[in-house]
Amino acid sequence: QVQLQQWGAGLLKPSETLSLTCTVYGGSFSFYYWSWIRQPPGKGLEWIGEVNDSGRTSYTSSLKSRVTISVDTSKNQFSLRLTSVTAADTAVYYCARVPYRLPYPDAFDIWGQGTVVAVSS
Amino acid sequence: QSVLTQPPSASGTPGQRVTISCSGSNSNIGTNNVNWYQQFPGTAPKLLIYVNNQRPSGVPDRFSGSKSGTSASLAISGLQSEDEADYYCAAWDDSLIGRVFGGGTKLTVL
Numbered sequence: 001q002v003q004l005q006q007w008g009a010g011l012l013k014p015s016e017t018l019s020l021t022c023t024v025y026g027g028s029f030s031f032y033y034w035s036w037i038r039q040p041p042g043k044g045l046e047w048i049g050e051v052n053d054s055g056r057t058s059y060t061s062s063l064k065s066r067v068t069i070s071v072d073t074s075k076n077q078f079s080l081r082l083t084s085v086t087a088a089d090t091a092v093y094y095c096a097r098v099p100y101r102l103p104y105p106d107a108f109d110i111w112g113q114g115t116v117v118a119v120s121s
Numbered sequence: 122q123s124v125l126t127q128p129p130s131a132s133g134t135p136g137q138r139v140t141i142s143c144s145g146s147n148s149n150i151g152t153n154n155v156n157w158y159q160q161f162p163g164t165a166p167k168l169l170i171y172v173n174n175q176r177p178s179g180v181p182d183r184f185s186g187s188k189s190g191t192s193a194s195l196a197i198s199g200l201q202s203e204d205e206a207d208y209y210c211a212a213w214d215d216s217l218i219g220r221v222f223g224g225g226t227k228l229t230v231l
Contacts, residue, residue, distance in 0.1 A: 035220070044123060044225040045158075045166065045209055060219050094165055104171045106213060107156040111165035 002027035006095045006112035008080075012119045018082040022095030022112050023075070029053050033098040034078040035108065036069060038091040046091075050098065051078055085119045092116050124149060125210050125223035132229040138198040141226045143210030145191050149221055153213040155193040157186055160207045160225075169208070170195060197228075205230045 008020035022034070035050035049059035051069045059067050068081040082089060095112040099105055126144040133139040143155065157170035168177050170186035173193065183204075185196045193212075197204055210223040 045211075045222045047211075047220040047222060049219070058219055061217065104156075104168060104175075104177060106154055107168050107171040108158070108166070108211070109168050109171075109177070111167075114165050 002097070002110055004095050004097065004110055004112035006093075006115050008093075008115055008117075010116055010118065012085050012117065014086050014119060014121055015084055016119075018080070018085050018089065018093075018117055020080045020093055020095070020115055020117075021077055022079070023077045024097070025076070029071075029073050029076050031100045033100070034069075034071065035096045035098055036080045037094045037096055037108070038089075039094070040088075040091040048080065048082075048093075087119050090117065090119050123224040124214060124217070124221035125212065127208075127210060127223035127226045129224065130227050130229065132231055133197075133200045134231045135200055135202060137200045138196060139200055139228065140197075141195045141208055141210075141228070143193045143195070143223050145193075145212060145221075147191060148216035149191075149212040149214040150188065150193055151191040152215060155186065155188050155210055155212050157184075157193075157195045158209045158211065160209065166209065200230055202230045204228060 003025045006022040030053045033050045036048040051057045051071045066083045071078045092114045096108040097110040154172045158166035159169045160166040173188040174186040183199050207225050209225045214221045
């Protein structure tokens with residue numbers, strides 16, 4: 001049973017850097033994209049970006065200048081770094097797995113538990 | 122403003138059939154697969170439909186998906202009170218070179 005366990009700081013001040021890490025338990029790191037998604041309070045889901053097992057990344061254009069997603073295959077972990085945060089970055093942040101093909105091609109099939117991140121002075 | 126357009130709300134009575142639409146463009150739904158997610162308050166979303174109309178194991182066959190052109194739909198038949206949740210569509214967008222979500226639809230079971 002594959003599980004994603006995520007952690008990171010939940011309270012930040014404006015201009016600080018958000019850092020979250022997601023560990024993959026019980027499964028392979030290969031042949032998947034590893035994504036970050038966020039959900040502001042009372043709002044919908046927003047894809048932030050993803051990294052594959054080779055370290056290739058894709059980011060949403062609105063955050064591209066501030067976001068870095070990296071992978072550490074030796075630890076089965078991938079991480080999110082978002083610089084210069086503001087109140088608009090307050091959200092629940094999720095990590096998620098996207099298979100290249102099987103079992104559910106190109107879908108977020110496994111999700112982390114979510115991390116509440118609040119940005120406030 | 123979400124790239125994929127969903128109605129903000131939908132409702133039905135127990136036993137009814139409800140459909141939720143998801144409208145996109147040629148760069149996303151028109152050329153790529155659509156997936157649907159179900160989310161209950163305070164929990165992570167769960168994959169409900171993948172590759173337009175396929176159900177993951179464990180998802181009741183009351184849930185079905187379809188796609189035509191640049192639009193997709195999620196249908197829930199035999200509506201039950203436990204289906205009350207938020208539903209999101211998602212797809213890859215070739216123009217944006219990224220994944221996009223619909224704004225979500227809150228389903229209320231009356």
